[in-house]
Amino acid sequence: MTENDQRAAPPKSLWGWIPSLYFGQGIPYVVVMTLSVIMYKRMGISNTDIALYTSWLYLPWVIKPLWSPFVDMFRTKRFWIVGLQLLIGASLAGVALTIPMPHFFQITLAVFWLMAFSSATHDIAADGFYMLALKQHEQAAFVGVRSTFYRISMIAGQGGMVFIAGRVEEASGNVALAWSTVFLILAAMFVSLGIYHRFVLPRPDSDRPQGGGAALAKDFLAVFAAFLRKKGIAAMLAFLLLYRFGEAQLLKLAAPFLLDSAANGGLALSTQQVGIVYGTVGILCLTLGGLLGGYVISLHGLKRWLWPMVLSVNVPHLVYVYLSFALPTSIWQIGAAVALEQFGYGFGFAAYLLYMIMISDGPHKTAHYAICTGFMALGMMLPGMVSGWVQAQLGYANFFVWICLSAIPALTATALIRVDSQFGRKKQ
Secondary structure, eight states, X not given: OXXXXXXXXXXXXXXXXXXXXXXXXXXXXXXXXXXXXXXXXXXXXXXXXXXXXXXXXXXXXXXHHHHHHHHHHSSOHHHHHHHHHHHHHHHHHHHHHHTTSTTHHHHHHHHHHHHHHHHHHHHHHHHHHHHHHSOHHHHXXXXXXXXXXXXXXXXXXXXXXXXXXXXXXXXXXXXXXXXXXXXXXXHHHHHHHHHHXXXXXXXXXXXXXXXXXXXXXXXXXXXXXXXXXXXXXXXXXXXXXXXXXHHHHHXXXXXXXXXXXXXXXXXXXXXXXXXXXXXXXXXXXXXXXXXXXXXXXXXXXXXXXXXXXXXXXXXXXXXXXXXXHHOOOOHHHHHHHHHHHHHHHHHHHHHHHHHHHHHHOSTTHHHHHHHHHHHHHHHHHHHHHHHHHHHHHHHHHHHHHHHHHTHHHHHHHHHHOOOOTTTTOOOO
């Protein structure tokens, strides 16, 4: 595809849709993965059920590469983006309306499934559209903008929306009303995004359906087979699946631990406090850690920083051991502990992302990277599913000790992989 084959948007108009597109990409993921956990905890669902059923919601991101060819085959990326944003808006409204119902848990889970599949498909369409609508130098120039607005969406969803829920809950004394309000706000936001993008998204000539469904499916199978034939694939897959083995379990129980009563071994924070500590300060530190991780890798390469980074992901889990045994009441102390753990995770996750880029390099780098992200999601899904049951058996304090021991598989997998000493290092 040459530059003459596409009609990209004028540079000034890029600011009119790239920030909003990637803000919109982040919100449903945060809703499905984090907001649902906090809502269910406040609505009285057990940790076992929360961890099991919300971890299943990772599945659309696990198998996302399998149906990405179908997004290419039917209609335009622009059509998919606008249509899916309206569908996600309708799903958010559906959650809001079903929360007060007697069997809300089962019904909202079904709606979250629809939202998760819509969100994963939206990711495919949005990333594809980005590459079609921008010239190569524009793609490079706006990659930081993409990342920034995606992170802002995480703060808005995990921090701002949780804080609003806490305020409404405090004012009304009605937990269901608080969360219905939050989801109605999100629904209005997404319907507005869909309408807005209907008018502002450019119409590149190259954004057209690709024919030959059988050929696309055959090509995908060939690309997947090529990925599995990579040298050292067993060690690669072990690393992708186990690098975040402890973090995957912690992620599902961190918010419930912060919210649970002291009698149950939790820290008894209010919903508002969790929105500030975990959803705002935590995400900011996660972002700063990621930025620092990317910077130091660019200076010295991935190989030099691999072991410090895998330790950075796992060692800070000790702060939750301290919190669960000491049960401090100081919001500053709790916030500092959460900030440290999130910063370490962000710093260490940079190595994981760079490793996926490294092993994806080759003739099919885009497709192979998508396959890597599927294994990445599977590595979060499987441990997360059982984490609630493990916590119920051990209690919070012993569960966090178990999380620290869960670093052993991650360290073992790291020892098995091979990394180019110069990969990731900025060339002079």
